[in-house]
Structures are given as structure tokens and as C-alpha cells.
Amino acid sequence: MNHRMRFGIFLAPFHKPGINPTLALEQDLELIQWLDRCGYDEAWCGEHHSAGSEISASPEIFIAVASQRTRHIRLGTGVVSVSYHNPLWVAERIVQLDHLTRGRVMLGVGPGSLPSDGIMIGVSQSQTRLLLEDGMRVIMQLLTSEEPVTMKNDRWELHEARLHLRPYSNPLFDVAVPAVASPTGPKLAGMYGVGLLSIGATTAAGFDALALHWDVMEAQAAHYKTKVDRSKWRLVGLVHCAETMDQAYRDVEYGIEQWFDYFQAVAAFPQMAVPGSNVKEMISFVNDSGFGAIGTPDMVNAQIERLWKQSNGGFGAYLMLAHNWANFDATRRSYDLIARHVFPRWQGQLSTIGAAERARAARPELAAIHSKAVEAATQRYHAEAAARTH
Helix, strand or coil: CCCCCEEEEEECCCCCCCCCHHHHHHHHHHHHHHHHHHCCCEEEECCCCCCCCCCCCCHHHHHHHHHHHCCCCEEEECCEEHHHCCHHHHHHHHHHHHHHCCCCEEEEEECCCCHHHHHHHCCCHHHHHHHHHHHHHHHHHHHHCCCCEEEECCCCEEEEECCCCCCCCCCCCCEEEEECCCCHHHHHHHHHCCEEEECCCCCHHHHHCHHHHHHHHHHHHHHHCCCCCHHHEEEEEEEEECCCHHHHHHHHCCCHHHHHHHHHHHCCCHHHCCCCCCHHHHHHHHHHHCCEEEECHHHHHHHHHHHHHHHCCCCCEEEEECCCCCCHHHHHHHHHHHHHHCHHHHCCCCHHHHHHHHHHHHHHHHHHHHHHHHHHHHHHHHHHHHHHCC
């Protein structure tokens, strides 16, 4: 294919409560370094403040550290919960990171997904989406214009607000908003001509809504006279790969039950409700429902193909949710296998297969020519040697 799909991860992160958080965060950073070596394009890092598993409170701090340990991979906030922050400071921090990373930063903004986060600062889920709309308006105006911003709502008040620094990136770094099943994300993405992070792309509701989400974006873009670009549409899926199905199944015995329990009984995030009461049932749900792929790289290719068709026109990047279903060594091996065996199909790098087949077909004729050339050279040598002795 001519289109070069980008690959990356969406790192909440998810860790089992009670493990050493210092070590867990260090391994998250080591994972980003591994992905950078393997040729992954992007890593999006989350913001959460409660519930025990998603232990990154500041994606900006995480990105600042990760940027100093990596060379190529682009690093995004996945996502900043705008309803928790003054939008002026959100814009200020991402611009500083844009300079510090020499343009490798991306900005993802959302409403805040965990009710247990917002409630600590008096923000309920009934407020977060409207606050995201207000915050997005301020952030985009600050990033794209030098005109000052004055606004007031129930949470923020700005007077002649301006960015201290202008962005390093020109054109502007990628900005994206998340979507699960509702049209809130696509509506904002189309309004401002930014990217969409389809976090719920493989859930039943999210999968069914993929084509609709793009239609919403195009309608919004037409109304607000912006442009939307499929290359900035990122779909998130869940996979774990090994050399064999049996090995992949054994790998996920390490942590899949904890991850399922988090969404079944801990996180008040019903859009990610998942069934299963034991490892076997959980693996069956993931593979049989299309929610993800636990197995071999061929299964990852099949999942991407399914999403590509459902999107009704394609998308720019496939992001894998970093779920910690397997231990760290098996997790790194999974990402390595995907880079080796999945990337080439979606990045136009299968030309070596054709080269090998052409060489195979031509081998008998070329080998015969080669043998004759060797025989002729040998005969010439013997003739020359004989002439020198006379």
C-alpha cells in the first residue's frame, strides 16, 4: 500500500495497585525507549489522579523525562483533562514542551474520564464536557493567534491572556481530542480541524460509530470552514503478540485479570465495561468480540484490516493500549514482533517479498548462465596457462 500508517501506544498507564510505583513509572519510561528503538512513531501518556492503577498525574512531566531518553518517537498528552486546569496554563505548558522536545510533542485534550478524579476538586461529570468546549476554544485561540483572550465562565476567568512563548513547531504540533462512542470528540475535532483519538474504536459501540464519527467531523468542518485530515485520525486497539497462540495465552495470565477487574469493579467508566470471570473467558471475549487480539502478529493485521474497512476510508495511526497484561519482558517482545511483522504491511515495506519471488522465478535461468560463465572463465585460464608453457 502507498499509505504509510503510523504506529504507537496509548499509555494510561495501567499498573496493579500495591506494586512499587517508582519501578512501575521507570518501566513505563523504559518501554518508551524500547518503542523508540523499534521504530514506533508515537506514544500518548495519560493523566489520572485516583483509582490506584493509572498512576501518571502529569503527562507533561512524563513527556519531559521521556524526551531526554529518546531520539525519534513523538510524545503526546493522552490526554490532559482540561476541565481540571486553567486552559491558559495548559497551552503554556505544551508550548514549553514543544521547545524542549524540538517539535516532538503532541497535545491531546479531553474532559476527564474518571469521576473519582474530578469529584476531589468539585468538578462533576455533568460539567466536564462543557468545560472542555470552553477550554478548547481558549487553547486553540492562544495557539493559533497572537490576539489576547478574555473570557469568564463558572470555573475560569481570563483577562487579556497571551502565551508567553510562541510554539516552536511550524506548522502547529498535532492537537487531538478523544472519542469513545459519543459525538463530543468528533464535534470538537471538526470544529477546530484537529485530530481524533478513537480510544473506544474496538468496543462494540465505538466500532459501530467509527464511520459516523468521521461524518460528524466532516459536517462540522464544512460548517466552521476548517479542514479535517484522515492522517490525523488515530484508532486505539488492544493486542498482545507472541510467536504462538499458546505462548500469548500464557503471557497474559500475568495481568489480564487485574485489568478486567479495574474496568468491571473499580473505574467508574462504563464505556469500557468488559465481561469475563476468569482468564479463559477474558481471552475469549477479547478475541471473539473483536475487542482485541491475543495471539500472533497475523491477528493484529486482521484487527487493523477490520478497523480500516469500518472507518470507510482509512485512518492515519494505529495505537495499542498499553495494558500490562503480560510481564515486562513479554510486553517488549510483543511490541518487537509487531514492529517486525505488522509494520511492513501497513507502511509499504513488503517489496522484499516481491524481490525474493522474482529472484526465485529467475534462478534456474540465471544459475545456468552463471555456471556457463564460470566454465568459460576456467577454460580461458587453462588456455592461457597452456600458451605460457609453449
